[in-house]
Amino acid sequence: MSTPPIEPAVVELAGITHRYGPTVALSDCRLSIAPGEVHGLVGENGSGKSTVVKLLSGIMRPTEGEVRVGGRAVELRSPAAAQRHEIVTVFQETLVSDECSGIDNVFAGTDGIFRRARSGRAERQAAEQVVQSLGAPASILQSSPHHLSLAERQVLTLTRALVRPWRLLILDEATSALDLSTRDRLFALLDDHRREGRSVLFVSHRMDELEILIDRATVQRSGRTVGTVDKDEATPARLLSMMSGRSDAGEHHVRAEARARKASDVVLRGVELGLAAQAPAFDLDVRRGEILGIGGLDGQGGSHLVEVLAGVRPSTSGRVEVDRDGSWTRVTGYRQAFRSGIAYVPGKRQEEGLFPSLTVGDNLSLATLPRYSRVGVFRASSVLARVREEMSRLGVVPHDPSYPITGLSGGNAQKVLVGRWLAAEPDVLILNDPLRGVDLGTKRDFYALLRELTEAGTTVVMLSTEIEELLTCCDRVAVCQAERVFDVLEGEELTYDAVLAAMFGRHVDAPAGPTGPAGPAPHDSHDRKVTL
Amino acid sequence: MSTAITQGDAPVAAASPPPPKRRAVRASSVLVYLSPVAMFVVLTLTTPGVLSTTGVMSLLVLASVLGLAAVGQTWAVMIGGIDLSIPATIGMANVLVTTLYAEGWGFGRIVLLVAVVSLAIGTANGLLSSLFGLHPLVVTLGMASLVTGSVLVATDGNTGGDVPGFVTDAVSPVGSLWGIGVPAAVVLWLLTLAVVLAVERRTVFGRRLYALGSNERAARLALVRPVMIRVVVYSVGALCASAAGLLLAGFSGGASVSIGDPYLFSTITAVVVGGTSLLGGAGTYARTVAGVLVTTMFTTLLVGLEIGPNMQQVMLGIAILLLITVYGRDRHVAQRL
């Protein structure tokens, strides 16, 4: 375990306990962030990470214990108060208002009602500088966030934090929406800040990021602080075992054995598909009973591809066809696709998936209600039984269909969303980045679930932005680059290096890509051969 | 296979996320449904005359007309919209019924015509606010003007007429349906209440209505057709508003296109006082019924206390603000924090 830093901590949590009603979310939490360090905060969902972040950013106040800033006890009564203590937070969910321009989003809240904090010109220059140092075009400041990609929106929220005066920056899963190059630029930028004595509290599920970035890490488990470790001790295996309390936690990194599926037994196919006006057309076959991963850097067409396959978005050219009892049926829209046995789990949980004012049960059963209905009236008991069945299959906690969906953690909410479509018992399940920002435990459950589904004959297409994830659970991986499928990797070709290379439009015998720190991870590094 | 989440050795948090506003929501629901009772107690204490059969029936008849008019407003609000065409629809039904009956039309034919016109109004509202992405505020406002204008053109402003006797009896506090001592208007309202609540709670349509109000984009992807939901919502609203217009024809004999005017403010008041969120996705007609009863009794109380019309307005405004502060406050926003 680490030695306490000699300098007074920038921010310190001393014996913090936080309760929501009878539930203890955080118990005797101890966390000390030294000046000029990047401090990792890791733990599975429900471990209290989010609570720590909320306490530090002034969204909630602790039930017991002290928050100290620069050695002095303070009360962070509001986000504004946190900001006065120069603590800024970037959340996982990209909270951007579509109604005003990027620049207005960046500076929202810094102005008074009648007074502008800075002149428009100075504002723009400061923001442009940050945006450009993150490798994004300055034009995203002018356009409406509506038109921006997830990664670009996240750049806006990062900029929003970085233009303010800060000595502690909290990144709460703020990197999961970023593409690799932006992420690397962000890390480089943080390095500069670290050298100037500013500190970062880095909350992430991504072991590779933690390995690259952190100086120390604090591990939370079930609301308790397990301990703080220094960089050299903070190996993925060590952190995982601290998080889970088990010694075999690193296991999930080991790839399940890919199963060979008959290349001829195709259930869904794209024929001469074009995803964008200028992009080349390609063919794609999805084999019955396989887990097909869709990878690629953000904005390179992966998301478009799954939407096209699900009928949510029309392709610019070509067609998608689904096998219906031996004959090919063209997919013309998502309703028709659903009738043909294709279910689509959308990507942005908050915007496209969940109904915040409904219960868990209603969220889960909505798409399949007609199956339990006669003349539009559903049998409540059958619906409830099915909901309970799906909830226990997915391990949704708490196991209570009448619980409000807003009360669930991200991982559990995602399970409900997947359950909505599993209840439809689809032939093909298409998932758009279902595991973004989800804790390891949930991921593990998902991998097992997907396996189980495919054993039973369901075909799964899953978009993921994390290479490790693709490697862990997919039989084959189609990597998108420049709005087309660049390569489909399977069997022995399916390696970390190969996927990473394909993301950058290269085959493995070429250099892995322009990015430095995100370079080859310790996987199958001997396996380098041309795949196409 | 059931894959439970692997938890740590100390189930302090029991992996259970914070139990959110459930208890608060429950408490506020109880308050909403208790408030008519409380209001009735206050009313009977201050004005003992209320506690008689005709007294109660008078209140219920007044409430039933408002209640019917408020069905559409409730559902429109629940899908995140609003219906400003309710007063015009009431006026339309009111004038058509009286004018056509005086011209010798059969009552059945009149009801059929009014129903068809209502469905047309509702369908137009639903289609326009879905297909062209127009805000329902604008659509229904325009529709209101269109309907009122059309009625005036069709009748040349001569809006008088006649109503069948049984319609007059239906809204008479001493009227009685099938000898059970309850005016037909009240029975009609109770039937409507039962159907509306059953639809909200037990039908696929009801669930989709909530889903649409909660998150339209997610609803589309979950196979909800927003156009269809909107068309049905505004059509049901128009049908119920027409029923209110018909009852008003019996209530006051004369007819006027502007007879529905007070029902814009009062339906919205009933919905808001009932605590249904104006952001959509939550609420129920049951809450609106509580709102209808509270506001009806409150205005009666003000008449009973002999408060002048101007001060009545002030009191009503204060009461609305207080009530919604106590239990109707929006939890939506807080949850999105």
Place this chain on the structure above:
Amino acid sequence: MTAPSTSGTTSGGRRRSALALVLVGFVLLLTACGGLSADEGGDSASADEYTALGTGKPATEADNAALEEVPESARDAYAGFWHSTRLGPNPYADWKPSEGPWKFCYSSSYQGNTWRQEGLAVAEGILEQLDEQGLVDGEMIVSDADNNASLQATQINTMVQKGCDVVLVMQPPTVGLCNAFESAKDAGALVVVMQTGTDCTNAIQSDFGSYFAGQTSATWLVEKTGGEGTVVMCDGIPGVAAAEARQAGATQVFEEAGLTVEHITGEWTPSTIKSQMLQYLTTHPDDVAGVWDGGVCAVPVTEAFEQAGRDLPYVTGFEGACAWLANWKKTGKESIGFTQGAGQGVVEAFKVSLRMLAGQQPKLNTLLYPLPEINASNFEEFYKPEMTLSSGCNAQPLDGESVPSSYYDDLFTGGDEPATFESRLDQLPVK
């Protein structure tokens, strides 16, 4: 996914916001009370051209000076005039009428009911007759402002631009049109406001004595009740001068007689009146001695008493609706009312206009007349079997007009004999 905020912070916030609301409500209440008592006596009108002093404020010197010009025979109709209108000298004193034929225009604030339709129909009938005499230039321009004051101002301006010599303005709002009237006058057009008083003293106003009518029906009710018990006044729309004037007249009589007065606000809308009356009866189990009608009330009030199972007291009428006459016939309960159709108002406005076009000068800006009374002695002459409880028509004066032409002889000076016409009110349909 973010969890909801803690209950601690929101409940604190809620307490604060509740407190703030209560305070705001309290301030509003004080403001409202303050506003009610802030009715200081108005200063005398100082504007040279016209006054726009609110109706309901005490009579000023200018008002009283104008009243001096009213002959004794017409004084009754001017009782309590300040509740509904402002008096002043003839604003058209310097105006020279052009030679006929004249262009007549009709600007109505609203046309969406039977009463308004009758007014327009009568105006068109009169115009036809004048046309036969060669006095009319072209078609009459008619406009409907849908109760929008600024729209009506625009419509009047347009009419003047189109060459209207006479603009008859049906029930405009009491405020907001003074400038439109002024520019019409400057352009040489005669503006005659019908069936309402206004705050503008720069137009000719033709109206009946509202205050006097209220007094008349109230006096009858005092006699019938023997001056004891509670009377319920069924008021019109708060703040509308015509409603306030009748109520003021009735209130004065009831107070003098020592009756207890209570109010409901029916807003001249049958459904509202009935709701209010039912709510009143529900909350007041004691006997009601009588109900005074400020307009439209008689029939819905009777229904409310019947349906609440209460004995029907004496209920006055007001505007002489056919439905009220049918109701009287049905219940057999004696009542009192007036003929106050829009048509007869239009007839009086035409009489005034034609006198002025003939060069006669009114002695003051406002010409008030008494309404014909309907009572037990002449009931059978007004009642017709076609009248039902749902009739939309109004009883018409037996003589075809509210007052004989000679009524105006003492109110005008100079000029020639005006053109004449038949009112033909008896030809209006009874339905």
